[in-house]
Amino acid sequence: MNLAKSIRVSITAALVLAIGISGVANGAAPTISPNATGKIEGSGATFPWNQYKDWFTSFTDENADVASVDASLSQFHTSNSTSGLVLGYSGGGSGTGISNFYGVNQGRPTQMFSGTDGVLTSAQRALIAANNIANYSVIPAITGPVAMVYRIDGLKTTGGATATLRLDGNTICGIYLGTIQKWNDTAIKALNPSVANLPDATINVVGRSDSSGTTFIFTSYLGKAATTAQKNCAMHSNFTSSTEANLNDAAGTFTPTSVQPGTYFAAIRSANGAAAITGKSGNGGIAPYVKATNYSISYVEASYASKYGLSEAAVAAQSKSKGKTVYLKPTTATVAAALSAAVATEDPTNPSVNYVHPVYAAGVNSYPIVGYSWLMLYHEYKSTNGVTLGQVQGMIAFLNWALTEGQGSTYLYKGYSPIPTAARAAAIAELHKISYDGVIVWP
Numbered sequence: 001m002n003l004a005k006s007i008r009v010s011i012t013a014a015l016v017l018a019i020g021i022s023g024v025a026n027g028a029a030p031t032i033s034p035n036a037t038g039k040i041e042g043s044g045a046t047f048p049w050n051q052y053k054d055w056f057t058s059f060t061d062e063n064a065d066v067a068s069v070d071a072s073l074s075q076f077h078t079s080n081s082t083s084g085l086v087l088g089y090s091g092g093g094s095g096t097g098i099s100n101f102y103g104v105n106q107g108r109p110t111q112m113f114s115g116t117d118g119v120l121t122s123a124q125r126a127l128i129a130a131n132n133i134a135n136y137s138v139i140p141a142i143t144g145p146v147a148m149v150y151r152i153d154g155l156k157t158t159g160g161a162t163a164t165l166r167l168d169g170n171t172i173c174g175i176y177l178g179t180i181q182k183w184n185d186t187a188i189k190a191l192n193p194s195v196a197n198l199p200d201a202t203i204n205v206v207g208r209s210d211s212s213g214t215t216f217i218f219t220s221y222l223g224k225a226a227t228t229a230q231k232n233c234a235m236h237s238n239f240t241s242s243t244e245a246n247l248n249d250a251a252g253t254f255t256p257t258s259v260q261p262g263t264y265f266a267a268i269r270s271a272n273g274a275a276a277i278t279g280k281s282g283n284g285g286i287a288p289y290v291k292a293t294n295y296s297i298s299y300v301e302a303s304y305a306s307k308y309g310l311s312e313a314a315v316a317a318q319s320k321s322k323g324k325t326v327y328l329k330p331t332t333a334t335v336a337a338a339l340s341a342a343v344a345t346e347d348p349t350n351p352s353v354n355y356v357h358p359v360y361a362a363g364v365n366s367y368p369i370v371g372y373s374w375l376m377l378y379h380e381y382k383s384t385n386g387v388t389l390g391q392v393q394g395m396i397a398f399l400n401w402a403l404t405e406g407q408g409s410t411y412l413y414k415g416y417s418p419i420p421t422a423a424r425a426a427a428i429a430e431l432h433k434i435s436y437d438g439v440i441v442w443p
Contacts, residue, residue: 044097095211
């Protein structure tokens with residue numbers, strides 16, 4: 001074992017102890033049957049993609065040398081291997097992950113789990129049931145902030161320093177509705193009195209072109225943070241996607257959406273004389289476009305902002321400090337504050353149709369756009385679908401690690417945060433419900 005890996009393994013042992021002390025169950029996952037081979041793959045949300053890939057690498061690399069902990073874990077290998085177990089994940093967005101979950105490959109090695117950041121709708125739950133999936137779990141895997149990213153070249157303060165743009169729910173809503181179309185609009189200038197040179201340039205508004213859980217988190221925020229006059233920023237049941245030209249309907253039931261903003265706001269933007277929203281697929285499509293396009297704005301999971309070196313806006317918190325608005329960037333501390341403020345709300349494990357992400361949480365230190373990313377897991381895996389016991393054991397072993405050691409700072413990719421302790425314990429309990437050919441794998 002090389003020195004760097006030895007140090008990391010020592011840190012891992014410390015994390016195991018720390019996590020165990022914190023109250024999260026960390027019992028040994030099932031031993032993996034000898035000579036296990038094959039894929040353990042999922043698909044869906046791009047919000048957690050950077051974290052998942054990093055977890056796959058850490059888990060696989062370290063277990064290659066840690067046979068003394070559990071020799072069976074050394075059967076994990078890298079993606080080009082055909083002689084062991086291989087972890088994998090493809091994106092496509094939360095909508096794709098959900099549809100794949102009940103699709104023709106359900107429960108097969110290439111579709112053992114799905115990722116989503118959007119809460120399952122009643123219609124999606126009905127489709128899952130209609131496709132012979134009687135029991136399944138939806139467990140939180142990771143949390144993270146959505147950053148409002150932008151490119152405005154040469155933006156300076158009145159003192160000549162590089163400026164950070166300030167935004168709030170009202171202005172972000174206006175930008176996406178098309179009621180705010182220029183960067184030097186009076187609403188933006190009012191939030192940024194110390195910025196010297198907001199340009200007289202049209203805002204290039206960018207949004208996801210796929211069915212997106214990141215959009216679901218973003219629209220959850222818009223619906224909570226916008227003013228009453230903005231009618232939940234159209235995130236309500238009386239707003240008809242792509243046909244409404246105004247917000248004159250009474251606000252109905254709060255209903256965030258994963259529908260593409262370019263579709264959802266099409267008619268209202270047209271009525272406001274605004275250009276169409278530019279659509280890009282995945283967080284990985286949005287981030288490089290904003291990086292390359294002056295005067296653009298969009299929303300991405302914060303790890304993508306860091307990865308591509310994008311400017312992040314400071315977004316207004318819900319609570320004020322001594323009567324003054326507080327503007328926050330997404331950080332580990334501000335995400336933790338938001339999760340703590342929201343901890344009394346519904347359990348994020350197997351969330352109901354009405355679950356609301358921890359957006360616009362109370363507190364002057366709570367970053368306002370924070371969401372969970374979930375994994376959808378079948379309760380029943382069958383040999384008739386081409387899956388072996390070793391693959392199911394391997395999946396459980398990895399997920400148990402991801403929900404314990406993987407939540408420690410050593411293993412968190414920049415831009416993500418651990419899920420709360422109670423949620424981790426509840427998620428691990430769901431792993432004990434998984435069976436193979438009718439027999440519980442991890443009793």
